[in-house]
Amino acid sequence: MTVIAVFNMKGGVGKTTVAANLAAAIAKNGVEPLLIDLDPQAHLTSMYGIKTNSSKSVYRFYQGLSSLSDLVVPLDTGIQFVPSHLELGKVDAQVTRHRDNIWRLKLGLNAEMLSGSGLPIIIDCTPMLGVVAFSALFAADIILVPVAAEYLALNGAMQLSQTLFGLEKFQSRKPRRYVVNRYVPNQITAETVAGQLMRHFPGEVLKTRIREQEALAAAVGSGSNIFDFAPASNAAADFTFLLDELIENNLISLSRDLPFGAD
Ligand SMILES: Nc1ncnc2c1ncn2[C@@H]1O[C@H](COP(=O)(O)OP(=O)(O)OP(=O)(O)O)[C@@H](O)[C@H]1O
Ligand SMILES: [Mg+2]
Incomplete structure (x- = not known):
C-alpha cells in the first residue's frame, strides 16, 4: 500500500494536521514521502511558507499542463511536496467540461510510476465533496479518516461511510482506517465517540489516538511539524505510534526505493 488519502468531508477534523505530521514521521525515518496538498484552501502550502502561483501548483496538473514530478518542491524536512492554489477549486466548478479529471490523479501517479514504487504518498484532501476529492479517493490505496472526538462525530463518520459506499459502484472497497483525533483521555465525550466508532466500524478504528x-496547533503556526517543534511532546509520540501502527498493519512500508533521485 502506498497512496494514503487523508479524507473526511467534515471540516476541521485534523486532515491537514494528520497528513503533515504523518509525512514528517515518515521523513524522520529516512524515507522521503510525497505529500500532495489537494485542497484549494492550500493550508499546507501556506503552512510551509510557499508562495506559489497557480502555474506551479497541483492545479496545473489537473489542467493537463504539468506532471506531478515537475511540481514537487523538496522541503528541508525531506518531504517532497506538491503545493496547491485557490484555483484548484475550478476543477470542481468545471466538472461537466472535464469529466476525466476524476481519474487524473490515479492515472498520473501510475504514469509517473509514483504509485506502486513503495514510496509513501500522502494526500491532504479538501473537505469539499467534488471531483478533486473523488480523484483522491480513486487514486488511494488506503483511506485514512481523522475523526475529531466531539459531539456529532459519529454522524459525520456514518455519512462518510455512505459516500464511500456509493463509490463502490466504480471501484472495489478500499482499506479504510479511522483515527480518533483531539482525544482527551477519560473525557466522557471523547470516550463515547471512540467507543461508538469501534462499534460501528469494527477492525477499522486504529488503536492510536x-x-x-496545543503543540500541534502551535507547530502549524510556526510552519513546522511536531517532531521539529516539540520532539518530546505527547503529540510527537502519538504520530510515531500512528506510523508504527500503519506499518504493523501493512498499510504503509518504508521502502527506500526512491524515485526522486535521493540516496
Ligand atoms: N490533536 C490536536 N490538538 C490540538 N489542535 C488540533 C489537533 N488536531 C487539529 N488541531 C487544530 O485544529 C484545527 C483544524 O485542524 P486541520 O486544519 O488539520 O483540520 P482539517 O480537517 O484539515 O480542516 P479542513 O477541513 O478545513 O481542511 C487547526 O487549527 C489545528 O491546528
Ligand atoms: Mg485541511
Missing part, C-alpha cells in the same frame, strides 16, 4: 495537544 491523537491527543488534544
